[in-house]
Each structure stands twice: as structure tokens, then as C-alpha cells.
Amino acid sequence: MNRPARLVVAALTVSTALLLTACGSGGGDDSSSDKIKGAETGGRTPSASASAPTSPSDGVKRPEITLSKEFQANFDGWTNSDPKLQAILNDGREELRSKYAAIIQANPDSDAVAFYNSGTSLTSARKWVKSFTDTDDGLIGKVTVYRPQVHINDSGSGVLFYCVDERKASTKNRKTGKVTTTPDKPESVLQYRARLDKTSQGVWKNVSLTTVAGGCG
Template structure:
């Protein structure tokens, strides 16, 4: 898959500082050694995502087709504030997957869960698929979440996406290209989120690293 990077060096430096702070913080319920083989949480069905329970902020409904599944493993935390970050971080990724499949870089759901640099990079990422007539098929496994709250109140979220069972399909030719079965199929996402006055944790900055997991 194509992956996005931050559009400015300043944004990257800011996010990197927050991420390093998060990595050096104490452990919580989402540590990687508690994820393997237990505590699996996935979408309620292959065709629909699990939405956060708080719908007061007008969170959009995000639906994925049966041709592509996103399974979230170990996506729980005993701290309610960190769980809220996980929930909205999950919805942000699902919104982007749905937008790619729908061929819609201007997705309202993506706009709902992203802002600033993350919104720009997400739209550029989605548009790259659309311009090449590609959609996602297969399965992505999203695991090893690490969530932290920085001193300034921002949320920091790391997670890994295993794309080894995913593919891209050309909508015009029908040709399917599978993701290579190597370490590059595992991608680390690094996000910074800020909470809005409506209670939504919006992703402000995001970057990815192939093989980062």
C-alpha cells in the first residue's frame, strides 16, 4: 500500500517529541506483551465498524464492505480517557479505509476525525489510490496499540498494521496485487490527537513507517 508522511518538517519534529515521551512513559493495559493470543477485539461484522458508544458529537457511521476487513486486536485500555483516544483513533483509520474503497478523498468521515496536517496527508494518501483506480481488498490486522497523554493534554497513539493479508485491486482491469509477505508488510502508525470541545479526539499529525513494528 501507499503510505502517507507528514507534509512539513516542523510537524514531524513536534510529533516525534510527543511520541518519544509516550514511549518512555509507564506501561498500561495496551502493552504489547498482553496482546498476543488474548484480549482480541474486532469489528462487529466484516461489513461494519464498531462505533464509539458516545454518539452525542454526531460521529459518522463508517461501513466497510465484505471484501475488506479491519480487525483490531488488544484495542482496550482500563483508563477511560485513553480508551476514548483508542476509539477515535480506530474510527479515523476506518474512515480512511472506507474513503479509499469509496474513491472519495473528500470523505466527511475523514474530515470528522482528522485536522491540520493529518487531514492534508490523509486526503493525499486516499487520492493516490483513487488516481490509480485502486481499492483495498483482503484483511488488515491492527494491533499493539500504545496510547499516552502528553503533558499538554494531547493524545499520542502508536499502533501496528499488518497488511500481509491485504491486496489492492484495480477497478478498471480487475488485476489484484497482493502485499509482499515480508517485514515491510507491517507498518507502524504514529499519531498525535487533540480533544475538541465536542469530545472528539481528532488526529492532528500522522506518519507511518514500513517495517517500524
């Protein structure tokens, strides 16, 4: 496979293999309490509206995450009336944003990535970011992150499923300026399946993450 042809964060060719091994190596729990009803079925196309990131009011000092003007991550419908579930959504959103920012900043050892990941999830997240920095690629365009589904399982862990549409995102090589676009195909829409544990400080950290290319139907 031609490495420069990989997508922004998975889907086809090299990207798919890269994400499914890097982001999917966190030892996901397949117990029934970690499954979300209806998550396997196809769904709607994300709407144009997107919820802006909001700051949690729990008093925890979280890292400030900034994306470049050339890249947008729009989160559609990331609200929940249950404060406990909203806290999981907030930290799950920032976990994904931290990895995008680390790629843009060419920093696989990002403190923000470590803040929102632990154990094997941190190892795989850094490996994934490094796959971009090794080839000197950044991100441009936009992704839409939508249809979040969240609950707390029997063991007290958070379970978060969501969809990422990468079809309007591309990679851009910092040296050559070459842009590699994401194919406009169903496989470029991925379903992320995360398990999160709450720290003593009150932060929901990713402990495992798997992805399914085309999993959002």
C-alpha cells in the same frame, strides 16, 4: 518504480514512499512526552482475536463508517481501563477506518476523513486516499491493527502508537480487476504514530501522523 505495484497502505516499493510522504507529512512532535516507552522494540505477532468497533457513549454524533465485504480491518486489543485513554483509542480507530472506507468508496473528500483529521493531517490523509482513486484501485483482503499504546502528553494531546499488518491485504483495480498483493515481508507491518487533539465537541482528531515500515519488529 512501477506505480501499480504499490502496496495497500505502504511498506515496499511505491507504497512506502507514498505513505511516508502522504501520511507522514503532518509535522510530528518529537518531544519526550510524545514518545511511548518500548515502542521502538520488536513485538509479538497479532493474535487471531480482534476487538469489534464500539460506539462511544459521549453523546457526540459521529459518522457511520462501513467497509466493504471484501475488506476487513480487525482491531486486536483496542481496550483500556481508563475512559479517557479509551476515548482516544476509539477515535484513533475510526480515523484509520475512515481512510480505508474513503479508498473503497473512491471518495478522497470523505466527510468522515475530515471528521477525524485536521490541518496538515487532513491534507495528507486526502492526498493518500487520492493516490488510490487516481489509479482506480480499491482494497480487498484484511489488515490487522494491533498493539495500541496510548497516553496523554504534558500539553494535553493524545499520543497513539499502533501496528498495522498489511500482509493479507491487496489492491484491486476497479476497471481491470487486477489484484496486486502485499509482499509477505517484515516491511509490510508498519507502526503508526499519531498525535491527537481533543475538540470542543469531544472528538479526538489526528493532527499529525508518521509511519515506520517494519517498525513493529
